[in-house]
Amino acid sequence: MTRFYYSERVWLQAALLLLAAIPATLVARELDARTINDINVWIKPLKFYTSTALHLVTMAVLVWFLSDKARSARWLSVMAGVSAFAAVVEIAVIAAQAGRGVASHFNYSTQLDTLIYSFMGVGVLVVTIPALVIGVWFLRTPVTEKLTPGLKLGAGLGLTLGFLLTLVIAGYMSAQPGGHWVGGPRTDLGGVPLVGWSREGGDLRVPHFFATHLMQALPLVGYAADKIFRLDAKTAKRAVWIAAGVGLAVAVGTFVQALNGQPVIG
Known part of the structure; x- marks a missing residue:
């Protein structure tokens, strides 16, 4: 048990x-x-x-x-x-x-x-x-029978990279006296369904979301590579690194987009 x-x-x-x-x-x-x-x-x-x-x-x-x-x-x-x-x-x-x-x-x-x-x-x-x-x-x-290579790297990268990106982005956002809006009206009305992101200007909650949820996304990629697709250790770890690169690019890209006052979805 x-x-x-x-x-x-x-x-x-x-x-x-x-x-x-x-x-x-x-x-x-x-x-x-x-x-x-x-x-x-x-x-x-x-x-x-x-x-x-x-x-x-x-x-x-x-x-x-x-x-x-x-x-x-x-x-x-x-x-x-x-x-x-x-x-x-x-x-x-x-x-x-x-x-x-x-x-x-x-x-x-x-x-x-x-x-x-x-x-x-x-x-x-x-x-x-x-x-x-x-x-x-x-x-x-170390890798074990339970902690397989892709999951080990996915969990390690997801938690550390997710934390560090969130610390930077959320820290910047929290220091803004005007809130999470950049260049748009200060309203949450009419935002993207479920998440509420602004459609009329930049919204710092967007990169915050992508940074934070690397903590779930990368472990899932690693687990899937090991347990579902049954990739060998080298290929599984490569999949995690690629996913980490994509996640980092999305978080940084949407951060720059928000700073420029552009909505992620217009």
Whole structure:
């Protein structure tokens, strides 16, 4: 029987807690007509419930492929517990700001809101730093029967490259007093379905999305190369490197596009 260690359990439990809040938030969206940036106040919490839960599940699933010794390490348990707690608090703050009817991000309207936004920036780092640590661990750990070559490289590159690109792009975006819009109207109304990206100007959330989701995309490429297509180790790793190059190009390209005030989809 597969054993789940503390780090995996706490990340999965935190993810389930966030997902469990979605039904009540959907009801709140129907009953509450208030808006922020011209869209319902509960849209942002819904997005963050989903994206943060996906990140936590990703961490739990990837750690499972490490050795039992690594999975049971005290340092990993502590890091997982702290990051899971920070994730829940972070999302609770976003929901609380929505409940107040004010923006959680780029909100400098009062000293309290400025403090909250600064606090959230620290929280995001606490949530995401484990990706860098575990990504480096994957790159350094040997190949095993469970941790096959493509998956090992995909997880290592995905977590480290995804973290570093996200740190740069999200760090730049968070420092912009005007928010994520560049050269277009400051509204989220009429954006790209589901994601909400602006269709009338640059939107820094686009490269943020592609950078962050390298953490899921590259491990999936590596896993598929090993387990589905059953490629040899050299070819599987080449597939991961190619995917990493494409992902990097897309993230950087959409970042430059956003800085030039151009929408990714007009």
